[in-house]
Amino acid sequence: MPQRTILHIDMNAFFASVEQQTDPALRGKPVAVTGKSARTIILTASYEARGYGVKTGMRIFEARQKCPDLICVPGNNRRYTSISRRIMAMLHDYTPLVEVFSIDEAFLDITGSLRLFGSASRIAHLIKARIRHRFGLTCSIGIAPNKLLAKLASEMKKPDGLTVIHQERVAAILENLPIRELCGIGRQTERTLTLLGIRTCGELGRFPVHILTRRFGVVGEKLHRMGLGIDDAPVVPAEAAPDVKSVGHSTTLERDITERGEILAILLRLAEMVGRRARKHAVAGKTVTLTIRYADFSTFSLQATAGNYTNQSDDIYQAAVLLLDSVDLRQPVRLLGVRITNLRHHTEQLPLFVEERKKALATAAMDMVNDRFGDFTVTYGSLIDEKKGAGVISPAWRPEGVRHVEVS
Known part of the structure; x- marks a missing residue:
């Protein structure tokens, strides 16, 4: 196999850097991006804050103990995903082989682009210059013969680094x-x-x-x-990626809850988010999984498999409720998650029976309204007073496809 040339691009303190670029008053200061809930944690910190020991995952009071002057900024997920999409689109100017690894990371196989652009280092410098000019952001880039080593190289010099690992080294x-x-x-x-x-x-x-x-x-x-530094995994662009194995959502609650009514409302919202994304991408599942995390962080999952494939939100919800009713909750609940697996892809035909067909058409009409005017514009009556939005960007987020999730 001829030696490949792989780039790994890692945006530096992405969320915090976007906030600093958006608000010049934050530049050069210790900034931490947080969630919007009452029990949020540090999602990411600027390099100024990291110098004090502030890290991702810290609770705010712990971060302030290390850095009393820390400026906490609620995350703007729509802004981050929008910028990420544009950066990922820009990378396709250098090769069609772009694999989005996360919202702020990507692999590029530039083996076939070297003759056009001259060298891997030149491509890296062009990318860094364009990102800085267009967005005012920096990234670290690793260049190596495979994905494993390219990612390692990008971690070696931060921020704004460029590291090359040659095979002989x-x-x-x-x-x-x-x-x-x-x-x-x-x-x-x-x-x-x-x-x-x-x-x-x-x-x-x-x-x-x-x-x-x-x-x-x-x-x-x-x-x-x-x-040994050996990795034969190819760079897989979105159009060549294998079908996903599951579609799911989870949420950490703003407070621990025990009331059944509150739990059911959250399960309904999660089921609708799962169902709507599955319908959008013509995916249906036979197995529904419910995940529960208690106040002490102990976590378990339950699952049930039905006879038919479904992507209808109420079917997913009813299955999740049956799973919930199969256990006695020992503690207040901190996190809930709903997922469908055992998937069948490209399921677009209408159901055979009249009542099921009516339900599918009504759901499709609701999806059309929500696609145009925003998530949960039309929703179940019990969710009218609930907060909108996915809230958190999943590590599995992608700019397109079934892993793409609209965020608030």
């Missing part, structure tokens, strides 16, 4: 690199590898493969290859 770079620095090795995997005496990528690459596969199954072979 891979072994030296990985030898003493902590395993947690590799994308795909989370805390649990790191703990397990540490128990095996593996702390660096060099040690991981030399560790006996048969022991890794005995402990991790087929993932063991992948971990071994990661330790």
Whole structure:
């Protein structure tokens, strides 16, 4: 296989940088972007705030203990997703092989573009200059022979960095690199590898493969290859991405709740969000999963599989209610989630029976109104007084397709 050239682009402190660019009074100051609920956390922090130790996921009072002058700004998700879409569209000027990794990250396979633009570094500089000129934002870019190493390279110099990892330098770079620095090795995997005496990528690459596969199954072979800096995964543009396996939404509640009526209202809203997105992309599911997180953060899921595929919100809701009624809630509820799986794609035909057909047509009419005038413009009576919007941008968010979620 000929050597590829991959770019990983990572926007620097994206949400906070957008806020600083929008409001010049915030520039050069410690800024933290937060959610809008009463129990919000730090979503991201500017580099000025990070210098004080403010980190993503911190509670606000903890962040203020580290940085008393911290300026907290409620997130503007519509602004972030709009800018992200335009940046991702810009990247297609350099290659059709663009894989959106998250709202502020993307991989580009520029192997076929080098002859046109001259070099990988030149492409990277062009991208950085255009993003700075158009949006006033900076990004860090990593260049390497594969996605694993390109992402590692983009993390090496922040903010506004550009790092190239050449194939002949891979072994030296990985030898003493902590395993947690590799994308795909989370805390649990790191703990397990540490128990095996593996702390660096060099040690991981030399560790006996048969022991890794005995402990991790087929993932063991992948971990071994990661330790060697090997990654054959292609850059997958949106049009070539495999069909999604699930459609779901979850929400962390502003306060812990116990009242059944409050829980049902939230389940109905979640079911409508799931159903509407599934209908928009002609997806239906047979299995409904309900996720509940208690006040002490213990979390569990329940699921049920029906005989028919559905993307009707009330069907999803009724299934979620049956699952809820199958358990006795031991504590107040902190988070609720609804998801459909066991999917069938491209389901656009009307139901056979008259009543089901009427329901489908009525739902389609409601979707048309909401598409034009905004989510929940037309909704169930019990949700009229509820707040609108998805609230939080999921890590699975994409600029288009079934993973795209309209946010408030």
